[in-house]
Amino acid sequence: MPFQVRGQKGRILTSEEAEKLMKDQSLVSNFKQQKLESDAQKNWDLFYKRNSTNFFKDRHWTTREFEELKACREFENQKLIVLEAGCGxxxxxxxxxxxxxxxxIYACDFSPRAIEFVKQNHLYHTERCKAFQCDLTKDSLLENIPADSVDVVTLIFVLSAIHPDKMQLALENIYKILKPGGSILFRDYGLYDHTMLRFKNGHKLGPNFYVRQDGTRSFFFSDEYVAQLLTAAGYEVLVNEYVFRETVNKKEGLCVPRVFLQCKFKKPDRNRIDLTC
Structure with missing residues (x-):
């Protein structure tokens, strides 16, 4: 069946896909879920130990997909201050x-090993960037970044790796270092992405939340869920839309549907007048 789109509600599932999701209702035990949470940093550190710097491709598409990385300066030659949260x-x-x-660019990641790889890169120079280890849900970004100082935060395939109960904490911590009027540029896995449908029985942690073989976890977002999450953390949602792609494997004759969620949201301006009062 060809890949189809149903407006802002995401893609239409085939009957086989819908049946698979319906049958996959058993959850990983509470004991194992607690262990996955306590071992989360260790599992990501092991991920980077196994894969070094070779797993993800460089993201040269960010300035194309997010024009704000070029266009959000208030005046010519303004130095842009960026935080890449979850820099890998x-x-x-x-x-x-x-x-x-x-x-x-400030760059932080959950994994100490990932940060070491960043600092070993020949392009890393402290006059242009500062990398540090940080748990976005616990550690205060204010220990490394001044309050209200960052123009743009990139949050790309990061929030999905955090337990849903702690996502709002991460967003609230980011809020503290973002300038009033500053933006967060978000891209992550969307509901019914092919990756979600590939999980076998026994890997489900909760609604739209799964664990991989290596112990790392992934959540799959709907646009409604993201909107609720962001507004609860105090942000204004400017863009919140699905991005649909097809990955084609000509050798195997496969056409794989990919679903992402791409959003832009901002910290309200201090001088904005609330007309609802």
């Missing part, structure tokens, strides 16, 4: 540094 080994960080010479 720098697949987004270093293309941005190469593309824009007038930018300073």
């Amino acid at each position: 080994v720098g697949n987004c960080l270093f293309p941005l540094l190469e593309d824009d010479l007038n930018v300073f």
Whole structure:
């Protein structure tokens, strides 16, 4: 069956896909879920130990997909201050540094090993970027970044790795270092993405939340869920839409539907007048 789109509600499932999701209702035990949460940092550290810097491709598409990375300056030659939350080994960080010479980037990640890989990269220079280990749901970003100082935060395939109960905490911590009027640029896995449908029975942690073989976890977002999450954390939602792609494997004759959610939201301006009062 060809890949179809149903407006803002995401893609239409085939009957086989719908049946598979219906049958997959058993959840991983509470004991194992608690262990996955307590071992989350260790599992991501092991991920980077196994894969080094070779797993993800460099994200040269970010400035194309998010024009704000180029266009959000208030005046010419303004130095843009960016936080890449969940930087991994720098697949987004270093293309941005190469593309824009007038930018300073803070970069943080849950995995200490990932941060070490960032610092070992020949493009890493402390006058242009600062990388540090951080649990977005616990550690205060304010220990490394001044309050109300960041123009743009990139949150790309990061929030999905955090337990749903803690996502709002991460967004609230980011809120503290973002300038009033500053933006968060978000891209992550959308509901019914092919990756979600590939999980076998026994990997489900909760609604739209799964664990991989290596112990890392992934959540799949609907636009409604993201909107509720962001407004609860105090942001204004500017863009909240599905992105549909097809990955074609000509050798195997496969056409794989990919579903992502792409959003832009901002911290309200301080001088905005609330007309509802």
